[in-house]
Amino acid sequence: MATTSSFYEVLGLPMNTTSHEIKAAYRKLARTCHPDAVSMNQKEMSASEFIKIHAAYSTLSDPDKRERYDRDLYRNRRPFGSSSARSATMAAASGYTSRNWETDQCW
Incomplete structure (x- = not known):
């Protein structure tokens, strides 16, 4: 399996x-990747x-963990120069660091 950038890609x-x-x-x-289901030379x-x-399943199957993961994944994929990123940088500089989905919808 190739290196992936998200849990969705892993699954x-x-x-x-x-x-x-x-x-x-x-x-x-x-069923196909479990160490007990493969031959000895492929176990590692x-x-x-x-x-x-x-790890992907345990995160994505829990609604709270999935929500946090999706939010973090979205934040990490936004381009740095976007207006939302600039707003977040300015808000952090002013001391306001508590952002969530509801407050982001107002910007």
């Missing part, structure tokens, strides 16, 4: 996927892949 899913689809993708990948590589898959 091979789009960001707007349902919890049922997340569980189905996890179970499918777990399989174990590291399974750890990534499990």
Whole structure:
């Protein structure tokens, strides 16, 4: 499995996927990548892949963790020069650092 930049890519899913689809993708990948399900010469590589898959599933299957992850993922993918990024930089400089989805909708 190649290095990926998001948990959605680890599971091979789009960001707007349902919890049922997340569980189905996890179970499918777990059957093929679990260290107990592969041959002896693939166990080490399989174990590291399974750890990534499990981390992705544990985050995306919990609604609160998924919300935080999505928010952080969105923040990290915005271009630095965007007006929202400049607003966030100016707000942080003024001492206001508590931002969330609801307050961002006003900007």
